[in-house]
Amino acid sequence: MKIRNIFLSSEGDSSLPLVSFCEENGISILRKSCISFKRVAFDLPSEWDVVFFSSPRSFDFFLSKGIDWKPGQELACIGNETRKHIESAGFQVSFTGENAGNPEEIAALFKEWLGTRIALFPQSTQSNKSIEKVLSPQQRIPLYSYQTIEIPVHLKEEFSVYVFTSPSNYDSFNMENIIPEESVVISWGEMTRQRIVNQGGKSDYVLKTATYSELLEILQEINV
Numbered sequence: 001m002k003i004r005n006i007f008l009s010s011e012g013d014s015s016l017p018l019v020s021f022c023e024e025n026g027i028s029i030l031r032k033s034c035i036s037f038k039r040v041a042f043d044l045p046s047e048w049d050v051v052f053f054s055s056p057r058s059f060d061f062f063l064s065k066g067i068d069w070k071p072g073q074e075l076a077c078i079g080n081e082t083r084k085h086i087e088s089a090g091f092q093v094s095f096t097g098e099n100a101g102n103p104e105e106i107a108a109l110f111k112e113w114l115g116t117r118i119a120l121f122p123q124s125t126q127s128n129k130s131i132e133k134v135l136s137p138q139q140r141i142p143l144y145s146y147q148t149i150e151i152p153v154h155l156k157e158e159f160s161v162y163v164f165t166s167p168s169n170y171d172s173f174n175m176e177n178i179i180p181e182e183s184v185v186i187s188w189g190e191m192t193r194q195r196i197v198n199q200g201g202k203s204d205y206v207l208k209t210a211t212y213s214e215l216l217e218i219l220q221e222i223n224v
Contacts, residue, residue: 001160001184001223001224002160002223002224003025003027003160003161003219003222003223004027004028004159004160005027005028005029005030005157005159005160005161006018006022006027006028006029006030006160006161006219007029007030007032007155007159007161007162007163008029008030008032008165009032009033009034009163009164009165009169009170009173010031010033010165011031011032012056014056014081014212015031015212017212017216018212018215018216018219019031021216025223027223030155030157030159032153032155033151033169034150034151034152034153034168034169034170034173035148035149035151035166035168036148036151037061037124037147037148039061039064039145039146040061040125040144040145040146042143042144044067044143045120045141048118048119049072049073049074049117049118049119050074050075050076050094050114050117050118050120051074051119051120051121051122052076052078052095052110052120052121053076053077053078053082053122054077054082054121054130056081056082056085056086057146058124058145059077059085059086059089061122061145061146062122062145063089065145074094074095075091075092075093075095076093076094076096076113076114077093077095077096077097078097078100078103078106078131078210079097079098079100079101079106079209079210080100080209080211081210081211082096082100083096095110095113097109097110098209100189100209100210100211101189101190101206101207101208101209101210102189102190102208103130103131103190103191104130104190106131107130107131107133108134110131110134111135114135114139116139117139118138118139118140118141119132119135119139119141120141120143121141121143122143122145123142123143124144124145124146124147124168125146125148126147126148126168127142127144128167128191129142130191148168150171150172150175152172152173152175152176153172153173155177158180158183159183161184161186161219161222162183162184162185163186163188163215164186164187164188164196165188166188166191166192167191167192167194167195170192170195170196170199171195171199174199174201179201179202184204184205184222185201185202185203185204185205186203186204186205186206186207186215186218187203187205187207188207188210189207189210190206193206205218
C-alpha cells in the first residue's frame with residue numbers, strides 16, 4: 001500500500017526521525033498524544049538497591065524529586081530508547097532490556113540479573129506492573145510518582161497508518177474515534193497490542209524492540 005498519512009500518539013522529540021521519513025516520502029503526519037501526566041507527591045524509600053525505569057517519563061518524574069544517591073545503587077530500564085534518555089542526563093544504566101516490546105521476556109532477564117537485591121519501580125498510578133510482578137513482595141517497591149490523564153480528542157481525518165505508543169493512548173483515542181478497516185495499526189510493544197485486541201481492535205504489527213528505527217523499517221516495508 002502507498003501510505004498517505006500517519007497518526008502517531010506521541011509528540012516527543014524522539015519521534016523526529018519519523019517526521020523526517022514522512023517529509024522524504026511525501027507523507028503527512030499528525031503527532032498527537034491522547035494523554036497527559038501529572039506529578040504525584042511521593043516519599044523515597046530508605047532501602048533499595050536498583051531503580052527500574054519503564055519509560056523516559058518515569059525517569060524524569062523520579063529525578064525531579066531530587067535524589068540523594070547512595071553508593072552501590074544502580075539504574076535499570078526497559079529498553080534502548082529509555083536508556084538513551086537516561087544517559088543523556090549523565091547517568092549510567094547497568095541493565096537494559098533488549099526487546100522493550102516484550103516485557104515478560106525482560107522481566108525474566110531482570111529478575112535473574114537482580115538476584116537477591118531490592119528494586120524500586122517509579123511508575124504511573126495506572127501502571128501495568130509488567131516487570132515487578134515477577135519479583136517477590138520482599139524484592140519490589142512500587143513508587144507512584146505520576147498520574148496518567150486521558151485526553152480524548154475526536155479526529156475528523158482518517159489515516160493510512162495508526163501508531164499507538166501505549167495502552168493508555170489507545171484507550172483515550174478509542175473513546176472518540178473509529179479506525180477504518182483498511183488502515184494499518186502498529187502497536188508499541190506487546191502490552192499495547194493486548195489492550196487493542198482486548199477491546200475488539202486489530203494490531204497488524206507489534207514493535208519488538210520498541211524503537212523508532214524498528215518502526216521506520218516497518219513503514220518502509222508497508223510503503224510500496
